Amino acid sequence: MTARRICLLSLPLLWTAVFVVVPLLLILKISFAEPLLAQPPFTPLFDNGALLAQTGNYALLMEDGLYARALGNSLLFAGLATLCCLVLGLAIARAVTQAPKAWQPVLLTLIILPFWTSFLIRVYAWIALLKPEGLINAALLGLGVIDAPLVLVNTGFGVVLGMTYSYLPFAILPIYASLAGQSPKLTEAAIDLGATPLQAFWLVTIPLARPGILAAGLMVFIPMAGEFVIPDLLGGSATVMLGQTLWTEFFSNRDWPMASALAVLLTLLLLLPAMALQRLELGKASR
Amino acid sequence: MNTPRMSGLSRLNLAALALGLAFLYLPILLVVVFSFNASKLVTVWGGFSLHWYGVLFSSPAYLEAALHSLQIGAAAATLATLLGTLGALALTRLGRFPGRQVFAGLMLAPMVLPEVILGVATLLLFVSLDIERGLTTVMIAHATFGAAFVLVIVQAKLVSIDPDLEAAARDLGAGPVQAFLLVTVPALLPALVSGWLLAFTLSLDDVVLASFVNGPGATTLPVRVYSAVRLGVSPEINAISTLLIALVSVFVIAASLLYKRTLTARG
Numbered sequence: 212m213t214a215r216r217i218c219l220l221s222l223p224l225l226w227t228a229v230f231v232v233v234p235l236l237l238i239l240k241i242s243f244a245e246p247l248l249a250q251p252p253f254t255p256l257f258d259n260g261a262l263l264a265q266t267g268n269y270a271l272l273m274e275d276g277l278y279a280r281a282l283g284n285s286l287l288f289a290g291l292a293t294l295c296c297l298v299l300g301l302a303i304a305r306a307v308t309q310a311p312k313a314w315q316p317v318l319l320t321l322i323i324l325p326f327w328t329s330f331l332i333r334v335y336a337w338i339a340l341l342k343p344e345g346l347i348n349a350a351l352l353g354l355g356v357i358d359a360p361l362v363l364v365n366t367g368f369g370v371v372l373g374m375t376y377s378y379l380p381f382a383i384l385p386i387y388a389s390l391a392g393q394s395p396k397l398t399e400a401a402i403d404l405g406a407t408p409l410q411a412f413w414l415v416t417i418p419l420a421r422p423g424i425l426a427a428g429l430m431v432f433i434p435m436a437g438e439f440v441i442p443d444l445l446g447g448s449a450t451v452m453l454g455q456t457l458w459t460e461f462f463s464n465r466d467w468p469m470a471s472a473l474a475v476l477l478t479l480l481l482l483l484p485a486m487a488l489q490r491l492e493l494g495k496a497s498r
Numbered sequence: 499m500n501t502p503r504m505s506g507l508s509r510l511n512l513a514a515l516a517l518g519l520a521f522l523y524l525p526i527l528l529v530v531v532f533s534f535n536a537s538k539l540v541t542v543w544g545g546f547s548l549h550w551y552g553v554l555f556s557s558p559a560y561l562e563a564a565l566h567s568l569q570i571g572a573a574a575a576t577l578a579t580l581l582g583t584l585g586a587l588a589l590t591r592l593g594r595f596p597g598r599q600v601f602a603g604l605m606l607a608p609m610v611l612p613e614v615i616l617g618v619a620t621l622l623l624f625v626s627l628d629i630e631r632g633l634t635t636v637m638i639a640h641a642t643f644g645a646a647f648v649l650v651i652v653q654a655k656l657v658s659i660d661p662d663l664e665a666a667a668r669d670l671g672a673g674p675v676q677a678f679l680l681v682t683v684p685a686l687l688p689a690l691v692s693g694w695l696l697a698f699t700l701s702l703d704d705v706v707l708a709s710f711v712n713g714p715g716a717t718t719l720p721v722r723v724y725s726a727v728r729l730g731v732s733p734e735i736n737a738i739s740t741l742l743i744a745l746v747s748v749f750v751i752a753a754s755l756l757y758k759r760t761l762t763a764r765g
Contacts, residue, residue, distance in 0.1 A: 219592065220601075223585035223645070227604045230642045234619030235607075241622055251625045303518040306511035318515065325522045327750050329703045331720050331727070332739040336525035339532070339731045346528065379522065437612020439706055444727060454614045461618060461710075471622070474615045482611070 242268055242471035253468050268472035278473070281456040282480065288367060288442070288452060289435035292374035296431050297424060299375070300382035305416070307383075308390045319387065326380040334444050337373050338364060341445070365447030373445040374438060378431040385430060389423025390416065429485050436481045453477050530743065533736035550737040560722060560738065567702055567719040570633055574640035575698035581641065582648025582693055583686070589649075590656045609646035616643065617710030624711060631713030639707045644697030651696065655689035695749055702742070 244253040245265050272278045307318045325333065340346050341363035348360040363369055393416065401411035417424070439454035446452070453473060461470035533551075537544025554560055585605050589598065608616055620639045624631055659682060667677035683690075705720045712721065719738075726735055 219584055219588045220595075223581050223588060223605060224601065226581055226642070226645070227585075227601070230620065230623070230638060231604055231607055234616075234623040237622040237626060238615070238619050299518065299521075302514040306514040306518070309508060309511045310515070321519060322522065324750065325526060327699055327746050328526060328743050329720070329739065329746070331703065331705055331723060332529060332742060333526065335723075335727050335731070335735060335739065336529045338727070339528065339736075340525060342731065376521070376525070379518075433610060434612055437614050439612075439614050440724070454612060457614050457618065467618075467622070470618055474618055477612065477615060486610075 238471045238474050241468050242475045244468045244471075246466045246468055251467070252465055265468075268469050271469070272472060272476055278453075278456065278476075281451050281453045282476070284367075284442075284450055285436050285453040285477075285481065288370050288374065288450065289432055289438070292371045292378070292435055293428050293432045295371065295375040296379050296382035297386075297428055299379060300386045300427055301417075301420075301424070303379075304383050304387040304390050305412075307387055315391075319384075322383050323380050330377060331440065333377055334373055334441055337369070337376065338444060341369055341372075364445055365450075367446070367450050369445035370442045370450050370452075373441040374435050377441060378435060382427040382431050385423045385427040386420060387423075389420040389426075393419050425488075429488065433482055433485050436485075437477055453481075526743065529736050530740045533733065533740040535733060535736075538733060550733040551741075553734050554737050554741075557734075559717075560719070560734075563717050563719040563722040566633060566716060570637045570640060570718060571698045571701040574637045574644055574701045575694045577637070577641035578644030578648050578697035579690060579694045581645035582697075583652050583690065585645065585649045586652040586656055590653060591661065605649055606646050608643045609650070613643075613704070613706035617707045620707070621710045631711055632716045633712075635711045635713070636708050636716060636718060639711045640697075640701040640704060643704070643707060644700055647696050647700065648693035651693040652686065652689045655686055659685050699746060699749070702746075 241253050243265055245267060246252055303322070307315055307322075310318055338345075342348075343360040343362065343364075345364075347363065348357075351357045352360065397415050397419070398408075398411045401415045402408060406414065436452075437454045438452060439458050442450055442452045442455055443458075446455075453476070457470050457473040457477070460466045460473060532543075534546050534548065535542075535544055536547035536549060585601075589602055592598075616639070620635075620642070621631075624635050629635065663685075664677045664681050667681045668674065672680065703720060704718075705724045708718045708721050709724075712718065719742075723735060723738060726732065
């Protein structure tokens with residue numbers, strides 16, 4: 212048993228230690244260094260045994276409004292897109308549970324299928340739709356609804372739409388799972404007792420599906436908060452999010468320590484609270 | 499009594515489904531349609547043409563990037579399947595060992611963490627170890643990322659396989675490795691195939707990790723497409739997108755057929 216245990220555990224354990232744990236610790240370490248025009252482009256943390264930790268990066272994060280704005284944008288756009296995903300996800304997941312049993316696997320497959328096509332292509336598709344000479348504006352102009360093209364791309368609207376679109380399948384699945392586990396008799400009972408279908412949905416179905424809805428919300432919020440590709444392609448200079456700031460510090464400014472400090476900030480301010488919330492809620496659900 | 503209420507609800511549900519699916523599919527469909535557009539303008543239909551596919555296949559930069567992506571994808575998916583499966587076996591078959599929760603959390607971390615963080619972290623590792631960046635470093639990053647997804651898929655399947663089956667094979671004289679290969683692996687096969695395909699697709703799709711850890715001469719297809727997309731919409735990208743969608747569709751359909759056959763074969 213022990214030999215088997217070591218055999219099974221050693222490879223994934225070693226791999227995870229080297230390629231997940233050590234790199235994350237390196238981020239923490241380098242966030243306390245200073246950029247340097249050298250290879251590697253940052254100062255060492257220890258010099259002859261003396262600790263040379265610099266907190267300059269974190270001080271700058273607090274002082275410079277640029278980073279606070281990026282954090283605010285991340286929270287705002289990821290929050291709005293999460294809300295959109297949950298509302299649309301609930302409507303679609305509920306519709307799937309109401310469909311005939313034989314149809315449900317087909318419908319779920321259809322919902323997941325776009326997730327398999329390239330993420331980049333799906334975001335790209337929206338550029339073609341949203342840009343000033345794009346299809347949406349062409350259609351609206353052609354129908355005479357608007358006189359001048361609407362500015363849809365390079366806006367917060369574009370970012371929220373793109374993120375909602377890309378992450379929607381992830382929200383539908385956990386919500387569907389929690390709705391499918393509910394007995395339809397519960398809603399029927401509420402309706403027999405005088406509730407309208409909408410009331411029954413709001414007062415019975417939603418509270419029971421709470422763990423699934425929360426799981427869906429966190430599942431989409433966390434990656435959205437650190438999203439880079441979508442705000443970069445569909446947003447503009449006013450919608451810069453944390454992931455983009457990190458990217459710019461890293462690739463354009465070659466300030467690796469600052470990029471690392473931003474990664475630490477992103478983890479501390481967005482990921483850990485979200486995960487703590489998940490834990491709390493899961494604990495409640497299992498009780 | 500219930501009928502009118504039900505039909506009212508299902509009309510609403512029907513609308514939700516139709517609009518939801520239209521929202522998910524129409525943008526992709528438009529990319530495919532416009533890849534066959536003769537006009538250079540991406541929003542004006544100028545007749546059917548395969549011109550842009552010709553442009554694509556005569557562009558060595560795209561072909562080379564596609565080859566890199568396929569190589570990295572196949573290697574990363576295989577490694578991810580191995581790592582994820584071993585991880586899933588450790589989590590389901592070893593009982594409660596010390597640090598089990600931490601091990602599970604760390605193996606799943608690449609799935610949860612934003613890609614920019616994983617990208618910076620992995621690059622810092624390679625730079626600290628003074629490893630030259632290239633196809634291998636991208637492959638390693640993709641394998642780490644994919645292993646988390648494989649773990650979830652394989653673990654879900656493993657829980658439903660009775661460990662007594664393997665024990666029965668042992669009682670009948672099979673060695674531990676033989677019992678595992680002849681009993682558990684065939685039952686796991688659909689999960690292994692879906693896991694491999696998912697890891698392959700994720701690798702074929704990734705821009706962020708590859709941008710951080712690739713080196714000169716190791717550009718992958720998404721990185722190439724991404725830099726082109728940043729410059730604006732162009733018909734070649736529609737063509738390349740269509741090819742990628744077709745490729746992935748073939749894989750997904752093959753996987754689901756395979757999955758169905760394994761299910762029916764076992765009754």
